[in-house]
Amino acid sequence: xxxxxxTIKDLNVAYQDKPALWHVNLSIKENSRTAIVGPNxxxxxxxxxxxxxxxxxxxxxxxxxxxxxxxxxxxxxxVPQKGEVNWDFPATVLDVVLMGRYVxxxxxxxxxxxxREIALDALKTMKIEAFKDRQxxxxxxxxxxxxxxxxxxxxxxxxxxxxxxxxxxxxxxxNLIIDIIxxxxxxxxxxxxxxxxLNTVKEYFDHVVILNKTIIADGxxxxxFTEENIEKAYREKSVHI
Numbered sequence: 001x002x003x004x005x006x007t008i009k010d011l012n013v014a015y016q017d018k019p020a021l022w023h024v025n026l027s028i029k030e031n032s033r034t035a036i037v038g039p040n041x042x043x044x045x046x047x048x049x050x051x052x053x054x055x056x057x058x059x060x061x062x063x064x065x066x067x068x069x070x071x072x073x074x075x076x077x078x079v080p081q082k083g084e085v086n087w088d089f090p091a092t093v094l095d096v097v098l099m100g101r102y103v104x105x106x107x108x109x110x111x112x113x114x115x116r117e118i119a120l121d122a123l124k125t126m127k128i129e130a131f132k133d134r135q136x137x138x139x140x141x142x143x144x145x146x147x148x149x150x151x152x153x154x155x156x157x158x159x160x161x162x163x164x165x166x167x168x169x170x171x172x173x174x175n176l177i178i179d180i181i182x183x184x185x186x187x188x189x190x191x192x193x194x195x196x197x198l199n200t201v202k203e204y205f206d207h208v209v210i211l212n213k214t215i216i217a218d219g220x221x222x223x224x225f226t227e228e229n230i231e232k233a234y235r236e237k238s239v240h241i
Contacts (some may be wrong), residue, residue, distance in 0.1 A: 005030035011060030035195040038211040079162040089235035094132040100154035122150040142173035162193045
């Protein structure tokens with residue numbers, strides 16, 4: 001895993017005049033399971049939203065597979081925080097998973113038989129095929145998260161960017177999600193995951209980024225996920241910049 005799939009150079013992001021990220025320089029290894037950890041308000045979600053071009057930085061550069069244009073986003077599946085999703089939107093579970101296919105077709109063409117089969121296979125992978133005709137609003141928190149990961153799987157992306165996918169779900173769903181992440185990594189996929197459970201970082205991820213407005217440490221989890229680096233990131237609400 002010597003190749004960098006994402007390279008961030010001197011990234012600065014602010015909300016009005018309040019800095020959110022400052023002088024972020026980071027490389028994400030291809031085919032890694034990379035966790036992004038840090039205290040509340042550290043800029044974790046801001047960083048991945050900037051990667052996804054949902055937030056425009058003040059300055060800096062993000063290269064994905066050596067490219068900076070929006071077209072590269074076709075190769076990225078994004079799973080947002082549950083709180084950012086309108087769960088009352090009138091759509092069945094299958095409809096939601098089929099949305100993962102539109103990146104390959106555009107929004108005008110309707111999904112065909114192959115798209116439907118890919119979506120159904122994704123539902124089976126996440127063990128919620130029995131709920132395919134239910135409204136997404138009728139599912140439990142863990143089932144909704146499975147549906148959104150199924151949508152990402154149906155997209156068949158190279159990179160999966162996930163914002164706290166394990167927050168507020170049952171342990172069975174958590175174990176399933178981690179098993180699927182490991183399986184897809186074996187197939188060559190890369191995962192970048194905002195994660196809040198410090199006690200499972202080394203078990204679930206092989207690389208880690210410790211963030212508090214700026215990079216505190218990054219690299220293989222066994223090397224950089226140390227008490228010293230964690231204490232440095234968490235001892236203050238935010239690092240002075």
